[in-house]
Amino acid sequence: MSSSFTGSSPLAAYGWDDALEHEFTSHRAAGLIPARVAAVDRGLCDVVTENGPARASTGSGLSTGSGGDPAAAPCTGDWAALLAGGPDGRPAVAALLPRRTAIVRSSASRDSRGQVLAANVDTVAVAVSLAVPLDLGRVERLLALAWESGARPVVVLTKADRVPGAAGERAEVAAAAPGVDVVACSAATGEGVEAVRAVLSGTVVLVGPSGAGKSTLGNALLGAEALATGAVREADGKGRHTTVRRDLLPLPGGGVLIDTPGLRGVGLFEASQGLERTFAxxxxxxxxxxxxxxxxxxxxxxxxxxxxxxxxxxxxxxxxYRKLLRENAWAASRTDQRLRAERENRTKAISRWQRQMYKERGRDR
Structure with missing residues (x-):
């Protein structure tokens, strides 16, 4: 496990660096303090500050994002400017720093807005279980999301102890993941875990379906049973959602880990560049x-x-390739339709205001 995190701030272990300090200059001048969002839950979020962990409110303006866009709301991995004493007495998130990277999928409601799974990620580890038949289409889909985010993807083949020699499976996945490191490991036996650590750096997020072994792998990387794990059905390799929210935890040796809930459905959200990289x-x-x-x-x-x-x-x-291109084009068209509708609504609102203004002027004459 390598880390690019440096600096004298207590937040350096969580990724704070000189560039972020420079971006935060105006916020410090306003009396705000830097914090990294570790988890978000119903209008509140767990954050890590220079003075330790805290529970903060997201604020009415940020809870749904700017203009009602959920993608602009606080998310695990975000860097925030924190007001020490908010309206409810607890710290409050006053602003978010611009995201360097963001993993975005189509929202669960399948509308034209995206859902951010994690922000400011350096490495996306796609967990693929060897205990069930390989689903290369799912691997390609997750890699498209990872490449589009701006982070570096790697594929981790988990539960390698279930397969006597995983060379064939590794070759199959490597053929579907050009330019991506593919590493096999068994968190149960410890085999290959060090090889996984060697390809991870900075802020690492684990993604994959339920039952892929993300939390078990995360515990192996953390060196502690910090993440809940659950049983998996032998018939199809699927597990229950033992991880119900995204959490950010420091890794021994540097870097931080974000564990995500199992992804049953992963819709693309404007992932043209990600598809180009995935299908290079x-x-x-x-x-x-x-x-x-x-x-x-x-x-x-x-x-x-x-x-x-x-x-x-x-x-x-x-x-x-064709299937994902069609899906991405459909998602882009829905976004274009939403933007056109928003522009039309703004134009109509301005016209109504102008008509009302002219009407009132006429009354004054």
């Missing part, structure tokens, strides 16, 4: 197609289809 091999082939607007359907001179035909590119991977 397909994008490279597409650049060789005869036509620049090739849809890789039946066009002559399509390098992608040629790679499928000669076995260089698995048909499954091309199908996954």
């Amino acid at each position: 091999d397909v994008e490279e082939l597409a650049a060789r197609c005869r036509f620049g607007d090739c849809a890789h359907g039946s066009e002559p001179g399509c390098a992608v289809l040629e790679a499928v035909e000669d076995g260089t590119l698995p048909r499954r991977r091309l199908d996954s």
Whole structure:
């Protein structure tokens, strides 16, 4: 486990650095104190300050985010400017510092706004259980989210003790994750845990479905039973949600760990760049197609289809690429529709105000 966290502040262990100190200058001048959000729960959040942990309110303006956007609300990993004495007597989050990275998925309600899973993350560890058949499509989906966030993804194959020699599975996942470190480990036996530590740095978030072994792996990395774990059904490898919220915990040797609840559904939210990175091999082939607007359907001179035909590119991977592109385009169109509606509503509101103003002026004459 390596860490890029340096500095004399007590918050250095949680990622505070000179650049953040510079960003915080105006907030310090206003009497606010820096804090990192460790967990959020119903309008309150656990934070870590220079003087230790505290419980703070998120404030009415921040609880749902700016303009009602939940993606702008405080999230685990955020850096906040804290007012020591809020309206309810407890500290209050007055502002959030700009996020360096953010893992965003489509909201659970499937509307056009995103949900931030974690902020200011350096490494996204995608947990994949070897105790069940590999779902490479899910791996690609999570990698797209990770790349889009701006953080560095790694894939951790958990429960390696269940598979006698995981070389084949590791090769399969590596083929679906170009440019990504793929490491196998068993938290139960300790085998491979040090190899996992070696590829993690800074603020690390664990993502994956329930039953993937995220919390067990997290405990192995933390060196303590700090995260709740639960039983997994043998039939399908699925587990109950033992992690019900995102928590931020310091790692021995530097860095911090964020454990997330199991993700049953992971919808993409404007992940174009993430898809390009996830399917870098397909994008490279597409650049060789005869036509620049090739849809890789039946066009002559399509390098992608040629790679499928000669076995260089698995048909499954091309199908996954197309599926995620369609989903991402749909999500982007919904966002565009929402933005257009918001603009129209603002225009209508201004027109109503103007009509009312002219009407009142006419009465005064």
